Amino acid sequence: MMLLKTTSEPLLRVEGLSKNFNVAGSWPWQRRKLSAVNDISFEIAAGETLSLVGESGCGKSTAGRMLVGLSTPSTGRIQFEGQDIGGMSAAERRAVRRRIQLIFQDPYGSLNPRMTVGELIAEPALLHGLVDRGGARDRVAELLNLVGLGDRHAGRYPHEFSGGQRQRIGIARALAVEPQLIVCDEPVSALDVSVQAQIVNLLQSLQDRLGLSYLFISHGLSVVRHISNRVAVMYLGNIVEIGPKTAIFDRPLHPYTRALLAAAPVARPGARRAGTPLTGDMPSPLAPPAGCRFHPRCPLAVERCKREVPVLSHAEGGRLVACHRWQEIPAFQANASAAQHSPATKRLLALYRDAATRSNSHTNAV
Ligand SMILES: Nc1ncnc2c1ncn2[C@@H]1O[C@H](COP(=O)(O)OP(=O)(O)OP(=O)(O)O)[C@@H](O)[C@H]1O
Ligand code: SF4
Ligand SMILES: [Mg+2]
Secondary structure, three states: OOOOOOOOEEEEEEEEEEEEEEOOOOOOOEEEEEEEEEEEEEEEEEEOOEEEEEEOOOOOHHHHHOOOOOOOOOEEEEEEOOHHHHOOOOHHHHHHHHHHEOOOOOHHOOOOOOHHHHHHHHHHHHHHHOOOHHHHHHHHHHHHHHOOOOOOHHHHHHHHHHHHHHHHHHHHHHHHOOOEEEEEEEEOOOOOHHHHHHHHHHHHHHHHOOEEEEEEEEOHHHHHHHHHOEEEEEEEEEEEEEEEHHHHHHHOOOOOHHHHHHHHHHHOOOOOOOOOOOOOOOOOOOOOOOOOHHHHOOOOOOOOHHHHOOOOOEEEHHHEEEEHHHHHHHHHHHHOOOOOOHHHHHHHHHHHHHHHHHHHHHHHHH
């Protein structure tokens, strides 16, 4: 198992984390194993943002839920400040869990409609004994100001707020227990683009002011490009590439990362749209392909890929990549014009060229 070390001592270290669900089969008495997260490892430093990207169903939320204690890992270890959470007493675990909070896509679903915003924000702080009833009012006012709302909002109910304001309330509620790490699971996906930018800017300014770390889960690659320090790309439960944002976006190495970037919408009006999106559906996590889980969709796949699981190994730009053939990709690019390639390779080359064009247009636009 290969771990990409952060430059400073990590706040969080995840090693070999897997989650299997036992789901119903074709018949009521049958049970089947669903491999949602498969042996993932990563670290997050204090004050850092690591983004988790990948197609729907690849296991991003399941990974995030294990970090905040909403789901129990099937195997693997989660260490917070060097302490293994699995080996802790219930009281110790509760204390650590307070410091790892979750922000949802839809905070409305998690806000009790019968409680005022003030009560909702005070509740977790009171539960953890961080304030007493006398101090709760001031703390709520402080938190509301911190997230760009005012203490006048404390007496209102969640339905009286817009989507962006509700997300601010969700953030204030998470901040109430003084976390160090926040798992942001698609925090802006349900919002209008202009409101998305406001919430992303708020998250960044809170990070600067409070030294927070984020695990930022998102489908939106432009948001990820904006907010991340490092990016982890997930495919069918596995991390296939992880590294600094610039390495991943400017020169993606894994065929899946390249396809993902090629399929993303072009941000700059008038820029050329990537023409070769990822084809086919992601296979079912009930029966993940043997060898490299990406091989049925990978134009570069060879026999070895069907048998042998690629492990993460060090590659240029300070990243890790899990592919048997990533070293050959620059040669594929260099020989693109001269060589007679198979249709599959031609498809791949077109895809890489489009990804590179997109990267350049992004670089110019940002
Ligand atoms: N409680 C559960 N029971 C059974 N299967 C589950 C459960 N939770 C998630 N899964 C399955 O695990 C896989 C990963 O789901 P997960 O929600 O983590 O994906 P995701 O990457 O967050 O997707 P999305 O981008 O759509 O939110 C999916 O196949 C999903 O159906
Ligand atoms: S290991 Fe093989 S199938 Fe998997 S991404 Fe690399 S080339 Fe494609
Ligand atoms: Mg999800």
